[in-house]
Amino acid sequence: MRVLLSTIGSRGDVQPLVALALQLKALGQEVHLCAPPDFRDWIDSLGIPVTPIGPELRKSALFSAPLAAPAQFSPRRRRQLAEATVATQFETIAAAAQGCGIIVAATALQIAARSLAEMMKIPYVFVAYCPTVLPSPHHAPPPFPLPGQVPAPATADNRELWAGNARRFHETFGSLLNSHRASVGLAPVSDIRSHIFTDRPWLAADPTLGPWPDPADPTVFQTGAWILPDERPLPSELETFLQAGDPPIYFGFGSMGAPQNLNQVMIQTARALGRRAIVSRGWAGLSLVDDEADCLAVGEVNQQALFARVAAVVHHGGAGTTTVAARAGAPQVVIPQLYDQHYWARQIHHLGIGTAHAPGTPTTESLTTALKHTLRPDVAARARSIATAVRSDGAQAAAQCLIAAETHSSF
Template sequence: MRVLLSTIGSRGDVQPLVALALQLRAVGQEVRLCAPPDFQDWSERLGIPMTPIGHEVRNAVPLGSPGTPVQLSPERRRQLAEATVVTQFETIAAAAEGCDVIVAATALQIAARSLAEVMGIPYVFVAYCPTVLPSPFHAPPIMPLPGGQPLTPANADKRELWAANRQRFNDAFGAVLNSHRASLGLAPVNDVRSHIFTDRPWLAADPVLAPWPDPADPVGFQTGAWMMVDERPLSPELETFLDGGEPPVYFGFGSMSAPQDLGQVMVQAARALGRRAIVSRGWAELSTVDDEPDCLVIGDVDHQALFKRVAAVVHHGGAGTTTAAARAGAPQVIVPQIYDQHYWAERIDRLGLGAAHPAGAPTTDSLTSALKHTLQPSVGARARSIAAGVRTDGTEAAARCLMTVGTRNPS
């Protein structure tokens, strides 16, 4: 079986597909990846053929200040929507040639299902978080559609929010999607979001951390999170730092943008509580306030190996980082900015695994307060208890099911 795994987004969107690709390859399947060019070298080092799509996301227009999407004119929104759909139809069509199934991750996969229809092969949509998928039990995420959307009040009517979410998809992509479908001899769609998601989407999220909220209307398949097995050793410098005192606090914002002084705020919050700090540079190129020996700046690292040895993990709330910290039994502080990060912050708070920092840029005082709560022994004990129940077989479950899907006729 030959599988195309397709996504558009940052590392948090790409890495789960890489994890699934490695699992599929381990059981003898052929896999291709279609993702932004930022990840081509990484993918090919792992032996996964990749077709780059679009521009580098690392150098894309920033989101603005944390938690506040950039506001664009209607004309610019239309231009961006048309451009991404044109690119998707061209690039994914080439990448999918000869494939038996297409797996699309993230909500902006506008073209993949139509191309699967033309090719006569199955199509699977996967979300990494429940809140991506419509349900009256939760509000939509902060969508990365051109123009963005503001945070919604906690008491807002969720059905109305989802109706507005559906309309945003239709307004942004309906005309250009149906234009391409017409050129391929396909019937128009009147609900772009449902067309992308299908009526049986997969949910690649852990059932303990992120259960589907509606047993009366289940998703197609909840596999568990797709986490990479990373066998890289920690660097000698990092090992020396970890062995040099009490467990430090890890700080990282992944592939998010961040205020220039965020690294300094992080270190100051740790010092206010008498803690050492590890700061991950990430795409924001975070740095520290000085060269004192109580803090260390690191690059890419095996989170599973590191998180087992830290006192707490302070991060942006990406699905992968949240799950990795939970699996390691590390208490968390989540500083959410966009999309599903608000959901993960709320879940970590509700499960007693740490603190949800208010959205936006943290201050030394606000981060110190959240971290002080999270470093309580009771929170650490709760995190270690929950860790035992977090699944580790998400990619295996997905691969088994996908091999069955790939032998069926598309619905």
């Protein structure tokens, strides 16, 4: 079996598919990835064929915009972006899928993948990395994926919010998708979101950290999070820093943009608490404020090894970072900015393994308050306890299910 794994998103969207790809390869299957060009060299280095799709995300307004100054898109610009991504998907994913027996698509912006699978008469699987991406009366949809967007109020009616979400999907992509479908001889679809998600979506989230809210619901298949094992040693400079004192606080915002003073807030907060700091540069290019020995800036490193050796992890609330920190037993402060990050912030608070900071840009005072709570011994103990329940076999389970289901044509 040859499998196409496709996504449009940051490293947090791509890395779980890489984990699944390696599991499929280990089971003797052929795999091809379709992912943004930002990750081509990395995927190539793992021996996985990859087709780049779309422009570099790191240079896009969505990921380069500071948290305090979210990107603004006019209705005309939104329409242009929608037209461009749908056209690109139909062209690029169609080429990448040649010879494949199944397409697995991650993230809700995979508009073309199911139609292409239908055209090629091959199975299709949609996967979400967070429960709130999938419709349920038990939760609201995530806010639109732009910085500065906030979740719906708790008093809102979830069914009405999901109905509005479906309308927005169809208004944005309906005519575009159906035009492309007509060009390849496919009938129009009346509900774009349901078409993309299917009536049997997969949920690649850990059942302890992000359980599907209705265990009796047979329509969602929860595999567990797809975690990519990382055996890399930590850089010598980082190893020396860790050994030179008490466990530091890790600060990182992954692929998010950041205001210019965020590094100052993070380091001032650590020093106010008498703690050392590790600052991850990330896509925002965060840096240190001085040359003092109590802080260290790092690039992309083995978070699985690092998080087991820090006092706390302060981050943006991506599904991957949240899961890795929880699996390492590290207490967390989540400062959500967009989309599903608000859900993970709430879950960290609900599970008692950290603090949900208010969305947006932190101040030294607000971050100090959040970290004081997170660094309490009872929170650290709870984080270590939860860590023992976080599974690491989600990608393996998903790979086995894909092979078994394809063999028996049960999609």
